[in-house]
Amino acid sequence: SQMGCSTSKNKAKGQPQEKKLLKNMALQRPERSEKERITRRILVAMGKEQADLIFKNAKVVNVFSGELEEADVAIVDGRVAALGSFDQATEIVDCSGKILCPGLIDGHMHIESSMLAPPELMKGVVPEGTLTLIADPHEIGNVLGLEGINFILNSTDDLPLDVFVMLPSCVPATDKETSGAVLTSKELAKVIDHQRVLGLGEMMNFPGVTSGDTAVIDKISLCLSKGKLIDGHCPMLSGAELSAYITAGISTEHECTTKEEMLERLSNGMYVQIREGTSAKDLDALLPNVNDNNFRRCLFCTDDKHPEDILAVGHISHNIRKAVNMHGMDPIRAITMATLNPAICYNLIDKGAIAPGYLADIIVLDDLKDFKIAQVFKEGTKVAENGKYVGKAPPTVNSQAVSSNSVKVKELSIDKFKIKLEGKLINSIELIPHSLVSKKCQVEVKEQGSDFKCSDYEESSLLKIAVIERHQLTGNVSTGVLKGFGLKGGAIAQTIAHDSHNLLVVGDNDEDMLKAAQHLIEVGGGITLVKEGEILSTVKLEIGGLMTNRPIEEVAPSVEQLVNKAHEMGVSTDFDPVLTIGFMALPVIPEVKMTDKGLFDVTKFEFIPVCEQTNVNSTI
Numbered sequence: 001s002q003m004g005c006s007t008s009k010n011k012a013k014g015q016p017q018e019k020k021l022l023k024n025m026a027l028q029r030p031e032r033s034e035k036e037r038i039t040r041r042i043l044v045a046m047g048k049e050q051a052d053l054i055f056k057n058a059k060v061v062n063v064f065s066g067e068l069e070e071a072d073v074a075i076v077d078g079r080v081a082a083l084g085s086f087d088q089a090t091e092i093v094d095c096s097g098k099i100l101c102p103g104l105i106d107g108h109m110h111i112e113s114s115m116l117a118p119p120e121l122m123k124g125v126v127p128e129g130t131l132t133l134i135a136d137p138h139e140i141g142n143v144l145g146l147e148g149i150n151f152i153l154n155s156t157d158d159l160p161l162d163v164f165v166m167l168p169s170c171v172p173a174t175d176k177e178t179s180g181a182v183l184t185s186k187e188l189a190k191v192i193d194h195q196r197v198l199g200l201g202e203m204m205n206f207p208g209v210t211s212g213d214t215a216v217i218d219k220i221s222l223c224l225s226k227g228k229l230i231d232g233h234c235p236m237l238s239g240a241e242l243s244a245y246i247t248a249g250i251s252t253e254h255e256c257t258t259k260e261e262m263l264e265r266l267s268n269g270m271y272v273q274i275r276e277g278t279s280a281k282d283l284d285a286l287l288p289n290v291n292d293n294n295f296r297r298c299l300f301c302t303d304d305k306h307p308e309d310i311l312a313v314g315h316i317s318h319n320i321r322k323a324v325n326m327h328g329m330d331p332i333r334a335i336t337m338a339t340l341n342p343a344i345c346y347n348l349i350d351k352g353a354i355a356p357g358y359l360a361d362i363i364v365l366d367d368l369k370d371f372k373i374a375q376v377f378k379e380g381t382k383v384a385e386n387g388k389y390v391g392k393a394p395p396t397v398n399s400q401a402v403s404s405n406s407v408k409v410k411e412l413s414i415d416k417f418k419i420k421l422e423g424k425l426i427n428s429i430e431l432i433p434h435s436l437v438s439k440k441c442q443v444e445v446k447e448q449g450s451d452f453k454c455s456d457y458e459e460s461s462l463l464k465i466a467v468i469e470r471h472q473l474t475g476n477v478s479t480g481v482l483k484g485f486g487l488k489g490g491a492i493a494q495t496i497a498h499d500s501h502n503l504l505v506v507g508d509n510d511e512d513m514l515k516a517a518q519h520l521i522e523v524g525g526g527i528t529l530v531k532e533g534e535i536l537s538t539v540k541l542e543i544g545g546l547m548t549n550r551p552i553e554e555v556a557p558s559v560e561q562l563v564n565k566a567h568e569m570g571v572s573t574d575f576d577p578v579l580t581i582g583f584m585a586l587p588v589i590p591e592v593k594m595t596d597k598g599l600f601d602v603t604k605f606e607f608i609p610v611c612e613q614t615n616v617n618s619t620i
Contacts, residue, residue: 044081050088058095063340078379103131103361104316105342112139113304119394122161127384131361136201141168145181160378166201177595179500180471185218199229273301279579299341307556410475417510419452423611428481433574454508468503469596476596488570490531491516495545497585537562
């Protein structure tokens with residue numbers, strides 16, 4: 001028997017209209033009409049024609065019955081023809097002692113959080129068995145609008161990884177910050193009919209849904225009228241408000257953090273996506289609530305995952321390993337939650353199982369419990385082996401198409417970072433370990449009328465945080481106070497600042513803050529760390545200030561190095577430096593956040609002064 005599988009080099013010419021039938025040019029199969037493909041599958045299943053590929057002597061994970069079956073799997077034109085006993089094929093892969101399971105599906109991911117252009121992300125996740133992503137290009141949508149969404153669609157068009165898109169529902173998230181674009185239902189209508197657009201991305205504006213806001217309902221009705229899906233995002237919503245939210249047509253939720261939230265959503269008919277990403281980790285809290293009655297409505301997602309994290313622990317594969325090895329979940333059930341369940345949830349009718357007619361997205365495992373991956377096949381073509389991508393080199397992304405000058409800032413001076421203490425109390429943003437939620441913490445002013453200096457408040461662990469508008473040349477710069485981050489003797493700056501992704505800087509002195517900000521303006525975006533006037537580390541993100549074309553093997557270590565250096569400069573290990581401060585500009589997550597327009601109290605939904613006279617305690 002031959003190990004592995006090669007692709008045919010002879011491509012049939014076919015008619016131009018038939019080209020769309022070959023879903024993935026990266027796999028280079030002969031083009032045939034749909035009728036020819038169906039007929040071939042029938043003939044192979046009946047034993048009347050040889051297969052393209054046979055997985056021989058395999059144990060197959062059956063996600064329908066929850067059992068392991070011994071069978072050969074016959075593949076034709078990238079799809080499963082049948083399971084049974086087969087001997088005749090162009091290629092045979094001996095799977096003695098191996099286990100086959102379906103390719104994994106990430107139910108909700110922001111590609112931009114990986115900091116990688118899609119072809120480079122593909123090289124990281126495919127060897128870990130992920131062959132389908134449900135992507136929400138919310139981040140690049142906020143920076144570049146439809147241009148950003150089209151960039152994601154175009155750069156994922158020719159990969160051995162199927163990327164489906166949920167259109168960003170909230171660009172901008174609120175009018176309390178300056179974004180690079182505004183996406184109305186009229187804008188979204190221009191891309192809603194794309195074959196890989198499945199619907200509307202996480203509807204964060206739940207007050208807009210429950211109050212029947214016209215602009216929000218327009219977006220929802222656009223998608224429902226096209227028979228498309230709507231993803232949810234409604235933390236802490238309950239009772240009548242949750243019912244009102246769901247009845248609008250919203251079917252999934254990835255923001256559950258408690259048993260109560262999860263069970264209420266499941267009992268109201270939602271799918272619950274159990275998230276395990278780089279920062280938000282909800283698997284430990286939610287997985288124990290999965291049972292025989294509800295597990296078909298539960299699936300896995302990563303939401304936001306950094307490149308160094310993908311290389312270190314895996315992708316959706318990590319969710320499976322953790323569920324099995326730390327929580328004792330049956331491996332086949334965990335695999336089902338990563339395959340069939342998301343396929344059904346997103347109406348991907350030919351994915352999520354190894355069964356007749358399904359796409360041959362197949363993982364060859366050495367071990368079921370530890371989910372040790374030997375090989376990965378995309379539609380019957382080997383694309384990964386022993387943790388390495390071995391498929392065809394993906395096309396190079398033209399980053400110039402979207403990256404031209406995405407960091408546009410009016411002239412910046414050191415005076416922009418000054419804070420005049422004209423009151424008795426400083427309203428600071430206090431970080432909460434392992435959380436995107438912050439709380440308002442009031443600190444007494446030591447000398448009224450003076451300029452705020454971090455060194456005067458060292459015992460309170462106070463730093464400056466500034467948000468610099470980078471899209472519309474407004475000249476907006478807002479500076480406030482951050483508590484608990486721990487950085488000493490420098491500054492960190494980044495163009496990753498959810499959701500509008502303005503330029504955010506945190507530091508303990510104005511000089512280093514200015515240097516860090518100016519450096520990112522010069523390089524066109526990314527993350528940089530400055531210590532005592534010297535640039536220690538920079539991760540350049542030239543695509544919208546969010547992603548890079550550079551290989552994952554280069555980007556992951558550079559991110560890891562920057563994070564480690566930030567910890568060496570005093571940043572608490574309770575925080576991922578980049579992710580934590582990246583969410584301190586998001587004015588939809590409680591309790592207080594900093595935007596380019598000022599310090600924003602999310603619970604009151606109003607701007608508040610950095611320094612004031614009266615005492616108002618936190619509600620968190």
